[in-house]
Amino acid sequence: MSSRDDILASIRANLPRVDRRLPFVPAFDDEPPASLLDAFKVTLHRMGGIFLDPTAAGDIRAKIASANVVCSVVPEIPGTRDIAAIDAPRDLADVDFAIVRASFAVAETGSVLLSETDLRVNAVAYLAQHLIVLLDHTDIVLNLHHAYRRPEFRDGHYACFHTGPSATADIEGVLIHGAQGVRSLSILPMARSAGDQTH
């Protein structure tokens, strides 16, 4: 017998003789906050992310302009490294700023979803030193129950909730940003252009 058959046979022989129905999972959306954007901002900040108000957007544009290597996957902000020309993910190891657009955000957790379509080369969101994520404020859902109804989880091969930057506190509980991946994650609110109908 193959290992597969062996394991399945062993499971069948040992299945607990209990009657457990699959429960109905509600969406827990009876009392939504007045503003999804405000709720998102509060949790994002708790999770170490940065929300760039329009007043701060000028500063970040200046920072981007002075950076060595900027890899932009969005049409709104130009970069210096063309993602379409990337052969292997490791060619992104020297990127200072990566700029991408989120599929959507989750108010409950302060998360943004980045899919393979958003990233083009998945590794760009982890090898860059800093990550800037454009977000249309109409792309925010209430909680994870609503999030998992989205098509990105059924269509694509890869999607990841980013909630703040790469972080660790494995040594004595001391919080570090930039454990292995990005040192910072900033959300730049920016409406989708009229032509961007992907979502």
Place this chain on the structure above:
Amino acid sequence: MSTAREGNVDGGGMPHPEPRADDPDAVLRDGRRLDHAEGASKPLRLASDPRPEPQPRGARVHGDRPIDQAEAAARFIAAPEHEKMHDERLWDLRQKRDREMHGIPEWEELRSLASAIKEHTLSHLDKYLDQFEANARSNGIHVHWARDAAEHNQIVHAILRDHGATSVIKSKSMLTEECGFRPYMASVGVEVIETDLGERIQQLDNEDPSHVVVPAVHKLRTDVARVFSRTIGTDPGDSDVHYLAEAQRDATRPLILKADAGMTGCNFAVAETGTFVVCTNEGNADLSANVPKLHIASIGIEKIIPRLEHLAVFIRLLSRSALGSPITQYTSHFRGPRRGGEMHVVLVDNGRSERLGMEEFWTSLKCIRCGACMNTCPVYRRSGGLSYGATYSGPIGLIIDPTFNAHKYSNLPFASTLNGSCSDVCPVKINIHEQIYAWRRVLVERHEAPLAKRAAMKAAGALLSRPAAYRAAIAAANIALAHLPRFVIYNRLNAWGKHRELPHPPKQTFHSWHQANRGAKQ
């Protein structure tokens, strides 16, 4: 919002007052201390000693012989700086968990849902595994099945050999620890690099992880400085945590870039889509999966859940229970290989299907490895995870480890006060403390209970079944306790005399008082 501060005001056993804004280790945002991921909610730093306390090591393992958890725990307690940091740090995680729990009105409903979903899935596991496999295959994932640890290691080795891969970057996986994956790979000449900071520290120190979520939680920064100075060339006198973490980032980055393959574990596998989900704070699973062309994921067969809508329940519970953070920094969903890449999953049994048939213990398979039971356990917090000498430590370890080897881990179910806190915090409602108690009975029946306990139980059983003998014994014991020299009471055969003074014996037993006062009136 209810915060950990309130916990401090009424004591809570924590010696620290209000969080100090001047804590040099703190990261502030909007004037508030950030405590996401596994970050502490308040300063925990101990007075810096010019001569750092040496790290107590874990249980002594002698082949198949029963692990003496109490002996290793005694050595941990004998290192007060380590014990204090460990205890306070884990209790802080527990308090952060409570804060998150109070922030969600539907918390208890989520726990009930999670438990019900897991029990349903486990009682239809063959069907859902089959569905997961079919969907994963149709997404282009290669699916393998491994009966045990050895087969898992051989399958992974074969995949690597086919690709000429000699170096692997991996994210944390308790399953690969269970399989002895790193020692096996070392024996066949494959270099394995752990990319989680805590796991990397443990790998470089040639020590197992001591906790399922925070693998190096038993170490102080001075211990890490010692390990890193020896292995990655940091300044042995510099134990600044930011410096140590940055040095590790710099040392690991080139290894990530040149690795031939990446490995991850799996937190949840969704049958309806063939997706597997990995939760990390460092983004190291995404680096492992997205930088090399080849991605292999090791998945325990109990990780299956039916649908995406169920994932929401578990993601909402996992990090809140584990760390008191609303979600991990990264929640990664892998449904198929990326363009030009190759993806394999290995579905591993390794005793799980057999555990499914254990009437009293099968619900331990509901475990989502959050570690909340460890953080709340007074025995775990005071003795350190390595004292258990097993892959899984703490309360959940007490009920899983004996299923692997009832003889070797026969002492573990006795390392509990049965206070039930583990069951109270479990996000999937495993009756952990009841299973610990049930294991004690099973081990006694199988004659695997420790000899001293067996002899004591036998004597107690004989005594308790005969009232006259019991009364005589109590009277004698009270006289004895009052008059025996200390060395007779406080010796190594009497566990109740360790680390405590026995109570002063009453002048009179209740029975003799009753005879003298009430018995005469009747």
